[in-house]
Amino acid sequence: MRSHLTLGRMFGVPIGVNLWVGLVVIVLAVSLAELSLPAIAPGHPTSAYWFAGVVGVVAFLASLVAHELGHSWVAQRNEVRVLGITLWLFGGVAKLDGEATDPGSEFRIALAGPAMSALTALLCAAGAWGTWRVGGSEVLFGLFVWLAGINTILAVTNLIPAFPLDGGRILRAVLWRHTGRRIRATHLAALWGQILAVVIALVSVWLIFSVAVWSGMWILALSLFLFAAARAEWSASRPAPELLEMPVGEMRRHLPTALGPTATVADVQAAFDNHPTAPFVPLTGVRSTTDSMVTRDGVARIPPAQHPVVPATSVAEPLLALPRVDPTESVGSVVARLGQGRNWWALMADRDGRLGALMSSDVAGVLEMAAGD
Numbered sequence: 001m002r003s004h005l006t007l008g009r010m011f012g013v014p015i016g017v018n019l020w021v022g023l024v025v026i027v028l029a030v031s032l033a034e035l036s037l038p039a040i041a042p043g044h045p046t047s048a049y050w051f052a053g054v055v056g057v058v059a060f061l062a063s064l065v066a067h068e069l070g071h072s073w074v075a076q077r078n079e080v081r082v083l084g085i086t087l088w089l090f091g092g093v094a095k096l097d098g099e100a101t102d103p104g105s106e107f108r109i110a111l112a113g114p115a116m117s118a119l120t121a122l123l124c125a126a127g128a129w130g131t132w133r134v135g136g137s138e139v140l141f142g143l144f145v146w147l148a149g150i151n152t153i154l155a156v157t158n159l160i161p162a163f164p165l166d167g168g169r170i171l172r173a174v175l176w177r178h179t180g181r182r183i184r185a186t187h188l189a190a191l192w193g194q195i196l197a198v199v200i201a202l203v204s205v206w207l208i209f210s211v212a213v214w215s216g217m218w219i220l221a222l223s224l225f226l227f228a229a230a231r232a233e234w235s236a237s238r239p240a241p242e243l244l245e246m247p248v249g250e251m252r253r254h255l256p257t258a259l260g261p262t263a264t265v266a267d268v269q270a271a272f273d274n275h276p277t278a279p280f281v282p283l284t285g286v287r288s289t290t291d292s293m294v295t296r297d298g299v300a301r302i303p304p305a306q307h308p309v310v311p312a313t314s315v316a317e318p319l320l321a322l323p324r325v326d327p328t329e330s331v332g333s334v335v336a337r338l339g340q341g342r343n344w345w346a347l348m349a350d351r352d353g354r355l356g357a358l359m360s361s362d363v364a365g366v367l368e369m370a371a372g373d
């Protein structure tokens, strides 16, 4: 969801709003000032309801931010970076940089939002109780009751196990832990998400024609959005065996230019610094052919203070030991040859003779997507 306007940062996370929030703000302010508050605390001037209505809408937006900050805080604690929080038509979205790496983190990140909303609901209920105890304003009491209610709704509806709602993510985490297969778990959770979205749509149609037209329409819109989102995730997590036909050249890691026979370990370290994804640095020997390599482990064996004086050749290993792959060879063929589930490195030479590398971890993601695991 795109942010049209950035409001600021909280805990280092940028918070923005999508223009759709304007619609939510207007509808909520009108319904609070004209319907909800007069019903909870009757007999006050219209200006009091409208003042409380505007305060209520701001507090509601703050509740949405609190929910997303709950997700963000736990995500950051589980080493998933948060790019930002956006408020839009159907609440808030915390945009994460990548996904949780294990089902436990996924579970905790998903649960943190509803937990935060439940906590906010409790605080608002305490506020209502306190206002009532000291005989404070009835309108303020009404506002606290409404906020407690809406945060309870936020906590409960987000726990519906319809992916991509939080409840659906929790379901995916449980399936992931149970099967050990992340993509397969996503596929199942997204399938179930589509089914639930259809059920919610049917309920909303019933609402439209029986008790609450506007709430029904809003829920119908939400269910259509949920269905589309679940469907997109479902088809993205489908097994894609055609990926095995992909040439491995696309996954090639660039290697630093080969260092000469007089290079030191410090030179190797500098080459690694310039090529952060390179698994090793090639060395040319006396015959000026590329015949050995220094790995990161090799560099680590030498104490840093000695890097400038220790020759790189003293920690070099033969390059001939590595299997070779052609950039045009398919992922399927390479894996059949070098083994799946094993750790391997391979050398990849271009047509112009430039060296590259391929690691088993580079093709692991493609294998996962191909099998739908």
Ligand SMILES: [Zn+2]
Pocket (backbone or CB within 6 Å): 067, 071, 113, 114, 158, 166
């Ligand atoms: Zn959430």
